Amino acid sequence: MSILALGLNHKTAPVEIREKVTFGPDIIAGALRSLQENPAVKETVILSTCNRTEVYCILNEEDHEPLADWISRFHGLPSDRVMPYLYSHFGLDAVKHLLRVSCGLDSLVLGEPQILGQVKAAYQTATDTGTTGKLLYKLFQHAFSAAKQIRTDTNIGNSPVSVAFAAVSLAKQIFSDLSEQTALLIGAGETVELAARHLSQNGIGRIIVANRTVERAHQLAAQFEGYAIALTEISNHLAEADIVISSTASPLPVLGKGTVESALKERKHRPIFMVDIAVPRDIEPEVADLSDIYLYTVDDMDEVIQENMRSREEAAEQAEEIIEHYVDDYMGWLRSLDAVELIQDYRGCAEQLRDEVMKKALQQLAKGKSPEEAIRFIAHTLTNKLLHTPSTQMRQAGFNGQIELLEAANTLFQIKKTDNKT
Structure with missing residues (x-):
């Protein structure tokens, strides 16, 4: 048996590729079952976020080519469209990769905390679907424990560095005084909530939250004295927004070029700053072609993020040492399994x-x-x-x-x- 980590992320693939191979909540259970049908796969977890799509497997043999092909086939894409962007890690390297991912050391934003919740959710989904066993259980428990210790023993989470923080920092560069501005937040997940918190701390004038589930939008908006609308109402309120930050799980864009053009006319072409954090993208790429629109995607956040992450680099070195300990412990446990059958026979x-x-x-x-x-x-x-x-x-x-x-x-x-x- 061997452990495999196979996938692509923000370092290896542009957003236009990443958005084509995501596994949304509505398809991930089916994808797990489909992958489990491969005779080489004993256990599996799929992690799919804005910045990465990864498959973690316990294999009967070290042959990942069929799995790489499976990713392409599942999404109806030619293999040569996906293969160049994929990476694979086996054994110890796969274990270390998962631990680094869970601790935020492989994230676009060094040390960002949201990824741990996403890893936990991915593992829980796989467990609920019935595609995990004792090897992945032990591996993911090690990942969770390592992340917890790193948060406790290092300063990696002390600096407010995240995609949401970067988006708000960029907004502050464009609008010197946020108290005069209105922000429209599309979605109600962790990233949008974090963006709302940063905007509030920086004195934003008004916050509008748009979400598919209006009740969830109300809950989020109430924390920041904002008001909630449904996604279908965005066109009626877009003209009020100076800042738009969007992060939903929608497989299709929720904001099109025509809607934005209408809003600009109503605003008499006062500019709108937009950040599309979602993968797949929430805002049609053609919106960037409009005058008076400043549209940024997650890939555009990199420069802003780099300026704010230097304080975490020392903490990251300490985190790597902690990870090595957990990797060694897991690999030792894995090797000990080889002796179990011998001990039982003896x-x-x-x-x-x-x-x-x-x-x-x-x-x-x-x-x-x-x-x-x-x-x-x-x-x-x-x-x-x-x-x-x-x-x-x-x-x-x-x-x-x-x-x-x-x-x-x-x-x-x-x-x-x-x-x-x-």
């Missing part, structure tokens, strides 16, 4: 010998032998039977000059020298 043999000797001892008692004689028979016979094969093998190892085997036997049996003098 115990089975010993128990079989015990039963045979006990049976004979009971027969002796039935024939009138004393308990003391029966006990002596058990001790003598069982000792001889248990020691016969190891003694024979060690004697042969000495004859063959296999010193390493003798040293291993000494380590295995923890043999202590005894004084035979009387």
Whole structure:
């Protein structure tokens, strides 16, 4: 068996590729079951976020080509459209990759905390679907524990650096005084909530929250004295917005070029700053062609993020050391599984010998032998039977000059020298 991490992320693939291979909530269970049908796959988890799509598998063999092809086929894409952007990690490297991802060390924003919740949700979905087992259970528990310790023991989460923070920082560069501006937030997930929090802390004038579920929009808007609307009402309120930040799970754009053009006319071409954090994108790319529109995607946030992440680099070095410890621990546990079957067989043999000797001892008692004689028979016979094969093998190892085997036997049996003098 081997562990595989296969996928693509913001480092290897542009947003126009990433958005084509996402696994939304409505299809991920079916995707997990489809992947599990591959005879090489024993366990699997799919992680799909704005910045990455990754498949974690326990395989019967080290052959990931069919799985890479599966990603393309599942999304109806030619293999050569996806393959150039894929990376794969096996064994120890796969374990380390998952731990680094869970701790935010592989994120667009170094150390961002949202990814841990996304990893936990991905694992829970796979567990609910029935595609995980004890190997991935142990692996993901290690990832969660490592992330928790890194948050506790390092300062990696102390600086407010995230895609949402970067978006608000950029808005502050464009609008010197946010108190005069209105922000329209599309979606009501963690990223949008974080953006709302940063906007509020920077004194935004008004917040409008648009979401498919209006009740959830109301809950979020109420925290920041804003008001909520449905996605279908965006066209009626877009002209009020100076800032638009969008992050939904919609498979199709929720804001088109025509709607934005109408809003600009109503605003008399006062500019609108837009940030599309979603993958697939929420805002049609053609919107960027309009005058008075400043549209940024997650990929455009990189420069802003780089300026705000330097304080986390030292903490990241400490985090890497913690990760190494957890990787070593998991790999040690994985190697220990190889001994489980041997231990079970060894115990089975010993128990079989015990039963045979006990049976004979009971027969002796039935024939009138004393308990003391029966006990002596058990001790003598069982000792001889248990020691016969190891003694024979060690004697042969000495004859063959296999010193390493003798040293291993000494380590295995923890043999202590005894004084035979009387």
